[in-house]
Structures are given as C-alpha cells and as structure tokens.
Amino acid sequence: MVGSQTISLRLKKTRQSTSEIRYVNVSKSRPIDGDRLSRVLDAGIRPLNSMLRRASTSKQTRIVTGSNNEKIIMSSCGDVSYPETLIHEFVWNNSENYPNHIALECGINGKKYTFAQAKDATSYIGRSLRNMGLKTGDVVALVAPNFPDTILSCLGISSGGFIVTTINPMYTAEEMMIQLLRANAKAIITSTSIASTVFAAKRACLSHKTPFIVIDDKIGSMPDGSIPFSDLITRGKSLPPVNLNRTCDDIVALPFSSGTTGLPKGVMLRHRNLVSNIMMVQTSIDVFQFPTSTFQDVIPAVLPFFHIYGMNALMFPRLSFGAKIITIPKFVPETFIDILDKNKVTALFCVPPIILFLTASPLVKKHHFHHVHLILCGAAPLAEMDVNRFYEKYNIDSQICEFRQGYGLTETSPVNFIGTGRKYSSIGQNIASCQVRLVDVMTKKDISTSGQTGELWIKGPHVMKGYLNDEDATKNTLTQDGWLKTGDIAYFDEDFDFYITDRLKELIKVKGFQVPPAELEALLRMHPDVEEAAVIGIPHERYGEVPKAFIVVKENKKPTEDDIKDFIKGKVSEYKQLRGGITFVDNIPKNSSGKILRAKMK
Structure with a gap:
C-alpha cells in the first residue's frame, strides 16, 4: 500500500456561490441550471451512502452504528452526488464556456493549448491509438515528466477506451521493466529526454511491435522506430471518432504504489473513483471558481503527474474547473521562481521540501505571493513551525494566503480528509461521502471515543477496486464489505478533527x-x-x-x-x-x- 499523503486545500474568501458551479450537489437539493449541465450529467446521478443518508451530522450523532455493529464516523458534509461518466468527459464538460482560455502551458518552452485545442487533441490521440490496433481495456504506459503533452496523453488514453499506467520517469530501465510487465502494457508514451532508458526497458520485456510514442521535449533525440507524439494529433484529425463502450465502473488508471511498505502494486482505479473524489472535495469545500473574462486560476504544476496527488488532486480537478496549468518537468529553483515572476499565480500545490525552499531561498520575494490565495502542501506532514516561518518571513496575512492540510491515499483516489487550517497538526475532517472507522490494533474493536488511537479505515465511492493480479494483498487491505484498511494510526478530538500519529508498520x-x-x-x-x-x-x-x-x-x-x-x-x-x-x-x-x-x- 502506498504511504499516506497530506493533501491541503483552502477555501477562497471571494468566489461564486455554490449555485453557480456547473457540477451541482444534487443530494443537497441546490438549484440546477439546466443550461449549465450537458450530457455528462445526463449519464445519471448516483446518490451515495443511501443506507446512512438519514444520519444526523451533529456532534452528538456523527458516530452511527452500522449493520455489523461497527461504529462509523460520518462526514459533517453529508452525502455527495456525482455524474456517472468517464473522467475525460468530466474534465471537458464545461470547457465550451471558456474555449479560448489557456488550459495548458509549458513552463520551459511556453508551448500552449487552449481548452478547445486540448479537448480536441485528446480525442485525436484516442483515435490514433485505436488506429494502431489497441483494443478497449488495453494498458498504455505513460512515462514522461510534466509537460502539456503528458496531460493530453493521459486524457487521450481515457478517450480511446484504454487504461493508463503512469511510471516514474526517474526510474531505471530495470524498475520500468517491472511495471511494464506487471501492467501488461500494450503501448508506451514517453519523451525524448528519457527515451533511451524507456526504450531499453521496452526492448528487454515487450514485443518489438509495441508502439513506442515519443514527445519531443527538445532534449535528446528520437529513437529509431519511434512514433512522434505530434503525429497522433495530426493523424487523429482525419480518423473517425471512437465509439466507446465503457462505463464509469471500468478501470481507467493503474498507478503503482510507492513500494515503501513492500513491492509496488498496481492500484486499479475506476472512472467512478476519480470523478466521485473530485466532487467529494468540491462539495466539502468550494475551493475554486470557473474562469471569467477577468479571472482564471493559474497553477504551476511541479508535482509529478504520475503520482495520484499530481493526477487527481491537481491535474484532473483543476482542468475540470477551468484553471490554467503551467507544467514544470522538474523542480529547478530558478525555473520555479521565473514562473512566479512572470505569472499571476493564484495557488501552489506543494510538498514540504518546496515549502522549506520558499522559506529559505533568498531569491524568493514577497511579491511572488501577491495573487496567491491558497497553498496546498501534501504527500507528507508539514510542521506548524515551518508554516509560521513562511508567514513570518514574508509578513503575509494567513487569512489571505492560507495553508490547509488533509490526508489521502493512492487507493482512495486520493482525498479523504481536509483540514480547516486552524489546526496545523490535524488532517481535518472526513470529506463528503467518506465514511471512517478507527479500529483498535490489539483488540480489533471499533473506537468511538475521542483521544483513543486506532487504525484508520475508509469507505466510499473513491475506494479502489483492488490491486492488480494480487488477490492476497487486496484481501489484506479491503474487507468483504468494502472497508479499506489504511495502515495509518490516528485519533480524533472533540471536534472530530483527525490526527495521524504514524504508519502501523x-x-x-x-x-x-x-x-x-x-x-x-x-x-x-x-x-x-x-x-x-x-x-x-x-x-x-x-x-x-x-x-x-x-x-x-x-x-x-x-x-x-x-x-x-x-x-x-x-x-x-x-x-x-x-x-x-x-x-x-x-x-x-x-x-x-x-x-x-x-x-x-x-
């Protein structure tokens, strides 16, 4: 199982009301503007936690008793509804309302795609992959740093009816080979800067006929026999649209766990998992607004897209709500600062080392954060003293630029908890439709008293289907009734804010x-x-x-x-x-x- 991640989110003070958001929380009976909903919502709305829908979310009744006498801690945000659709359809559903806004921009060479161009490109990519002979449900390995074409590849794979397995581009050929074999990859998309390593892995374990597609990142050369990524878009324009026979319960992503607690395992994530988690977060905290003629969120994306945090906490959700994503293939201080200099960045998705850099570097100045209304720090805990150092150095108002911490797992697509920002050591409260249990490590009995520690168990529509071809690991992690054992030790306080104390192992x-x-x-x-x-x-x-x-x-x-x-x-x-x-x-x-x-x- 992948290690736990802290996911941080902040609610912007001034934004559109929830009724203006195009994806609405139907279960809370908010007004629906029919003009703002397209065929994505026609795919069907699935209410969650129907058996527990009547449970009160007041402090006194946040803990309810399940059918097996388990003590279930319900979300104060109640249930969420979400469209039963495919992730690429969900991402582009509102893009027709801002087709000429920039969706993707390369932070290195400035290459740009508008939302209209990006949406069309992903469709063309899917068509071209089909034309190469790939079949529905085939796995395509995506091994590339953060580029606009990396995002297009990911969504293009989905639009073609395939499954994407994302591979760390920093892997050795041997490490890549292991994942290629376990995932049974039928095609590979990579970039020129790492193509030689990826090609060596492909040659060692896959058929020579396996399509090898290469993004030209202007570093390195195109291996003989490879297919230029740009050809997928060019050729796809003349190919017929893909007639998809896929549902939201089909697998779309196969990220592998980090291997910190054993051999890497393929995590089978369905379209439903990804879409529901985006809406679970959005319903719990109205984080971002859609772009207007005068405003658009601008986010530098240095978090690796192969990781679930970069994929479904940054890439998919932010595109879904119309943000401009500036891709950064590798964290280089000068590059990162240059992007802060040249753009009105509104949000930062970080890991603790980046926060420490921002605080320590003499090159970073207060004006770099002039438009930033949220800083999201994830993947590992961020200490309160580190946050305070940042505020003190730049004399920034914490009410304007606020940190939020939370908690997620690859196995849960990934977000489970979001904090209020007032308790830095807390991961916050469970988000809408995320049910929680604490189970005593020794007695295996449920804990319903604040301050007592136990293993954190999670249940909801965002929980993975299981581990690829690993029935034992799946059974050890998922119970028969759908509870995921996180392996993390936690407790909650009198406000039902949760705290992770450590990994069980x-x-x-x-x-x-x-x-x-x-x-x-x-x-x-x-x-x-x-x-x-x-x-x-x-x-x-x-x-x-x-x-x-x-x-x-x-x-x-x-x-x-x-x-x-x-x-x-x-x-x-x-x-x-x-x-x-x-x-x-x-x-x-x-x-x-x-x-x-x-x-x-x-």
Whole structure:
C-alpha cells in the first residue's frame, strides 16, 4: 500500500456561490441550471451512502452504528452526488464556456493549448491509438515528466477506451521493466529526454511491435522506430471518432504504489473513483471558481503527474474547473521562481521540501505571493513551525494566503480528509461521502471515543477496486464489505478533527510501547542546528527496538551526538530516547512525493 499523503486545500474568501458551479450537489437539493449541465450529467446521478443518508451530522450523532455493529464516523458534509461518466468527459464538460482560455502551458518552452485545442487533441490521440490496433481495456504506459503533452496523453488514453499506467520517469530501465510487465502494457508514451532508458526497458520485456510514442521535449533525440507524439494529433484529425463502450465502473488508471511498505502494486482505479473524489472535495469545500473574462486560476504544476496527488488532486480537478496549468518537468529553483515572476499565480500545490525552499531561498520575494490565495502542501506532514516561518518571513496575512492540510491515499483516489487550517497538526475532517472507522490494533474493536488511537479505515465511492493480479494483498487491505484498511494510526478530538500519529508498520516498539517516528522527527527539526531528520527503529536485545536518528545539519553547523540527545531529554518519555544513536548524513532518502524512505536507512 502506498504511504499516506497530506493533501491541503483552502477555501477562497471571494468566489461564486455554490449555485453557480456547473457540477451541482444534487443530494443537497441546490438549484440546477439546466443550461449549465450537458450530457455528462445526463449519464445519471448516483446518490451515495443511501443506507446512512438519514444520519444526523451533529456532534452528538456523527458516530452511527452500522449493520455489523461497527461504529462509523460520518462526514459533517453529508452525502455527495456525482455524474456517472468517464473522467475525460468530466474534465471537458464545461470547457465550451471558456474555449479560448489557456488550459495548458509549458513552463520551459511556453508551448500552449487552449481548452478547445486540448479537448480536441485528446480525442485525436484516442483515435490514433485505436488506429494502431489497441483494443478497449488495453494498458498504455505513460512515462514522461510534466509537460502539456503528458496531460493530453493521459486524457487521450481515457478517450480511446484504454487504461493508463503512469511510471516514474526517474526510474531505471530495470524498475520500468517491472511495471511494464506487471501492467501488461500494450503501448508506451514517453519523451525524448528519457527515451533511451524507456526504450531499453521496452526492448528487454515487450514485443518489438509495441508502439513506442515519443514527445519531443527538445532534449535528446528520437529513437529509431519511434512514433512522434505530434503525429497522433495530426493523424487523429482525419480518423473517425471512437465509439466507446465503457462505463464509469471500468478501470481507467493503474498507478503503482510507492513500494515503501513492500513491492509496488498496481492500484486499479475506476472512472467512478476519480470523478466521485473530485466532487467529494468540491462539495466539502468550494475551493475554486470557473474562469471569467477577468479571472482564471493559474497553477504551476511541479508535482509529478504520475503520482495520484499530481493526477487527481491537481491535474484532473483543476482542468475540470477551468484553471490554467503551467507544467514544470522538474523542480529547478530558478525555473520555479521565473514562473512566479512572470505569472499571476493564484495557488501552489506543494510538498514540504518546496515549502522549506520558499522559506529559505533568498531569491524568493514577497511579491511572488501577491495573487496567491491558497497553498496546498501534501504527500507528507508539514510542521506548524515551518508554516509560521513562511508567514513570518514574508509578513503575509494567513487569512489571505492560507495553508490547509488533509490526508489521502493512492487507493482512495486520493482525498479523504481536509483540514480547516486552524489546526496545523490535524488532517481535518472526513470529506463528503467518506465514511471512517478507527479500529483498535490489539483488540480489533471499533473506537468511538475521542483521544483513543486506532487504525484508520475508509469507505466510499473513491475506494479502489483492488490491486492488480494480487488477490492476497487486496484481501489484506479491503474487507468483504468494502472497508479499506489504511495502515495509518490516528485519533480524533472533540471536534472530530483527525490526527495521524504514524504508519502501523513504521511504529517503533520499545518495551511494548509504541513510538511514532514522526513525533521524534518533528522534535528534532526544532533543534537550531538541524535541517532535516528521519527516525527508524533498530533491533535491541533488551528492548526489542529502539529509535535511531539520521540528521542533516544546517550549513556551517556542527552539533555533536550528545548535543542532539541532550536536546531530546526531558521533552519525551524515557522509552522514546534515541538509544539507537545518531548518524549525521548529507541527505534523507525520499521518494518523488517527498515521503521518507525508511527502508533504505535500515
């Protein structure tokens, strides 16, 4: 299972009323403007949680008893309705209202697509893939950095009736080969900068007849026998439209888990999962407004699209609501700052290392955030002190530019919780139609009292179908009645705001006591000489396990091991002390979304 992610969202103070949003929450009986709904909504509206629809969302009755006597924590936002449609249809449903607005722009070379051009291009891509002999339900591997053509590829694959498996472009050929084989890929789309590596993986495990399509990113050359990506759009114009025989319950995306808790597994996500989660978030917090003649959200997209956070928390939702996405293939400080300089950026989707960069870099100035009304930080927890440092450095009003934290998983498409921004350590409350349980790790009984920790279980229309060709892993993660075991330890407070304490498999067991690494890491980062920290458990003959810290020190600082240990003493219980020692390192190993790879430190 992929590790948990924090997803941050903010409600803009001044925006259109909910009744003006074209995708309406039918279950809340809001007015429907027929002119604003096209055939997407005609596909059928499916009410969720019908058996529990009558449950009150007041504090006293937020916890209801299920048919198996389970204690279910309901969302204060109630239920959500969503169109039973395909993800590419959902994304483009309103684009005819702003066809000439820029949808996609490359942050490197400035290449642009309007919404009308992007919508047509995805249709042409789907037609061309069909014309190559691909069949409904075939898997197409997308291995490319963030470019406009990467987004078009993803939606084009859907429009052709295929399944996209996104692969980390930083993988080695061997790592790519593993995913290509497991996903049974029938075609590959990549870019020239990494084409040689991807081609090596293809040659080692797939038929030589497998279509190899290459985006020209102006870096590297086109391998012999490859198909230029631009040909898909050019040739597709003269091909007949695809007659799709797909439903919202068909698989459309096959991202692979990060592998932090075992071998990577293909997560089978349906059109329904992606569409419902977008509407679950939108119903819970009216985050963005559609573009007008004078306003359009502008978002630099550096979060990798192959990751579920980049895909269905940024790429699909923001296009659905008419934002302009500026793609960034790789985080380079000068490039990122240049984009902030040249564009009226309104929102930032980040991971903690980017927030730390924005705070520390002398090149970043207050005027870069003049139009920013929200900062979204995800994939790993962001400490309150890091947020405060940002506000203090730039003297920014937190009511105008506000952080929001939340929680998601690849297996849940991804968002489950959204915070209010008032409790930085909290992931917030479960979003509309997301049911939650806390299950005691030892007794396996449901927890219904605030302050008690247990494993977090999730249920809703956004939960995956299962793991590809891995029945055992699916059964270990999904119960027969649809509850997904997250593997995360959590508790809720008196306001039903939730807090993640750690991963079930990452908890350090010291003399029978549970020690969350995240707690010690946050404490270590408070030391004036510490830049980054990671904590793992190592075997101990007497105690079972003891905590060991890996520390990156700040420039020109030279703390000793005793300095760090003395700093910890008195701040935590005796069994949480760093008996495993301290190792000073140059960097902490992390995956592409910023999550600490603890397995590599053991």
